[in-house]
Amino acid sequence: MRFSVFTASTPEWTPAEAARELAAQGWDGVEWRVTDQADAAAPGFWAGNRATWPLTGLESKLPEIAEVTRGAGLDFSAVGAYVPCGDHDDVERVLAATAALGAGRVRITMPKLGPAPYPELFAAARTDLEWAAGRASAHGVTALVELHHGTVAASASAALRLVDGLDPARVAVIHDVGNLIHEGHEDHRSAFELLGPYLAHVHVKNVAWRPVGTRPDGSTAWAADWAPLREGQADLGAYFAALRAVGYTGWVTVEDFSTALPLAERTRDNLAYLRTLAG
Template identity: 40%
Template sequence: MKFSVFTVMLPDCSQQRTLDLLRANGYDGVEWRFTKTNPAKRDEAPSFWGNNLSTVETDSSEAELLELKQLTEAAGLVVPNVAAYIGSGDLAATENAMRAAKLLGAPSIRIGVPNYDGKRTYQELYAEARAYLQEAEALSRSYGIQGLIEVHHGNIASSASLARRLVEGFDASHIGVIYDPGNMVHEGFENYQMGLELLGEYLAHVHVKNAAWQRTDETLPTIGSGEHGRIWQASWSAVTAGVVHWPQVIAALRAVGYDGWLSFEDFSGSADSETLLRDNIAYIRSLL
């Protein structure tokens, strides 16, 4: 398997610093965060989803993207995926991300999935998502860039089986799935090997992080103030310390013959960026 980092986890690192650290710690690739930084946040302290210094801007010029590709290659790295933030149905953003991926030499981009909050039915959201994926598949054929949905809490592909249902029937060389066990701690847990077997040919990429459940002091008023009324909440943890048992995940990935990318996305804040890069890859290497 090959190792990369989704740069959302490196908010305090410039693009060049990111490349230097990945090269120094034995990574094979860099999965660039691709979005537009809010100008109002640029004076704030670095953060995962705010002023993230390890971001490729969506309005980057062709020259800027080609320069970044050269810097990436000079560091001995490749770009396995462009991690875009695209709303389901946004074809303009999808095409823009595919153009960027082509210039960066990436084979795929992350594409959107509708969120689920109960205000609209699953069936309605599913129909809209399928219509979007048809358009995304056509763009993929045109650009030669695969579109990947992500197994993620809060959307209609929160488990491997729901993701498989959403992509069923599409050409797996154009539409695939990012498997993310850390997200499945929040919502969507299924037996790892069974879920991977269900994904089959659509399994295209894997994110590595972890989360754990904690009981909070908040209560649900309709239930009462006793122990049973207290709310449990999932929060990010160190890769070695959460609910996801990564030895079991690695064994399941091997069982289905996966030999692709493992891309770290550590939101734990349990150590500084350089330490996390060093320790995370050492831990997963030890499992292999």
Template identity: 35%
Template sequence: MAWEAADAESAAFTKLWAALPGDQAGRLIAGTGSDTAQVPAPATAYRTLADGRTAHTRLAVAESTAPCPLRERQRQMQTVLFTKLFGDREVAEVADTSADLGFDGVDLLIRDGFTASPTSPADISTAVSRCREGGLSVPLATTDLSDPAAYPAQSVLDACAAAGIGTVRLGFWKYDPHTRVTEQIDRARRDLDVLGEIAERAGVRLALQLHGGTVHSSGALAHRLLDGRDPATFVAYPDPGNQVVQEGREDWRLTFDLLATWLGCVGVKNGGWYPAALDPSGRRAWASDWFGLADGMVPWPAIIAHLRAADFGGVLTLHSPYALPYAQVLDRTRTDAAYIRRLMAG
């Protein structure tokens, strides 16, 4: 079986493996599924099986009297830029600008009218190739995939896998206030059952993002959908900014605690609320907006410190959701990127 750097975690493992002294590397113990990793916590890699699926493997190093690099090195989070802000601009501009802004990679939006289209799988490989030429990784793609019968799921996931994209964000299961929420959750779980089988065949992981207007807006609701699912196939995608500006707000520590088993990527943005006009009854209305990462209600210094302490080695995807002229969005994005890098450096 060949080892593959399917995403940021496995790439980090490959570097750590290469740094091991020969005698320690020879004593590496590999297990699959729920085997517990001893060092680090956990070390994770991926391997390609005979049927093309990607197996999630936990690793442990046998005790040794010599110092072990795996114990001494912390896994590194990776910053990527969500490409939605670029609209339909050419992929060369997307790649060059993202690199200039200082990101490690991009979160590729696969949607009609943007960098890549779900009906044109060739767009995906073209975009990934161009980004990698510019020194960028593409560990994550964002799609609108939720109903497997209404989206070219297999072709898109196959194209992502072939391009080396390890994780694909799913679309949304929107909340309908006219239908019992338990029925909506059951329907979403049935869709996820089917999508999980497709993802396993393709060899990618599926990410469930916390988003307003859905039956997965909070950690508690997302847990209902992820409970019992293999983190080799499904990952959680907390988005504290969405929880502040939209709905699903809960203590951020509760969110990350509930979703720790599946944690794979984190949406990064900030926002808040402010008093607006009075309504006819005399009630004060409140409005929300997106703010710079250092200016909103999300306590990013505490969250990043928590992720560092937990040895999180996944993806931080910066969204830059600002409704501003393009050049001004880029200025804010540069500031946000510098801010989050300072937090990551401790």
């Protein structure tokens, strides 16, 4: 397995700082966050993130992205774009950018739940992915569907229904163990076996559910929060054992949104931990 970091989780670093620090720590690659984001008074995961490349004007930034990445000795694990699958113009742009970078794969996002009925959202996403498969083939890259709570692809089973019958070299799946703590958990080995050739990429983070109060009916109210890799409810030891059991040797990208440790210490410790899990 090869290890990379998704830069949504490194908001305090500029791209050059992120690449330099991750390379020095021994990471194999980086998954750049690409989106137009809101400004913020202080760097945050989702706004004011300094390690994010803007979607607006992305094409003009491609030489710099390539130089920052490969100049540090890192590979691209993928491109972490936030373009909805129904936005064909921008999907075309990020597919082309991924090809130009030689990054191989790019995430495109699936519809969020509601207010339209689920079958309508799902059918539209399938139609969009059929189109994306053709465009990905033209560019020689792969469009990735991430398992994500609150979307039409929250589980491996749902994602397989979306991509089944499409060329797995052109449309495939990111299995995300942390998102499955929110919604969509299935036995990991069974999910990997179910996805088969569509299992193209892995995201790792961790989440803990904690009591946050009492509901009007007297029952306990719970909320999910990000947790350090060792401390959340996802059993990462069992997760990596299942990956090894199915022969997965691809990229594992960390997106740790916990803040218990300073950023540099957090990324360094995560790599050491993942290496012990991978065996």
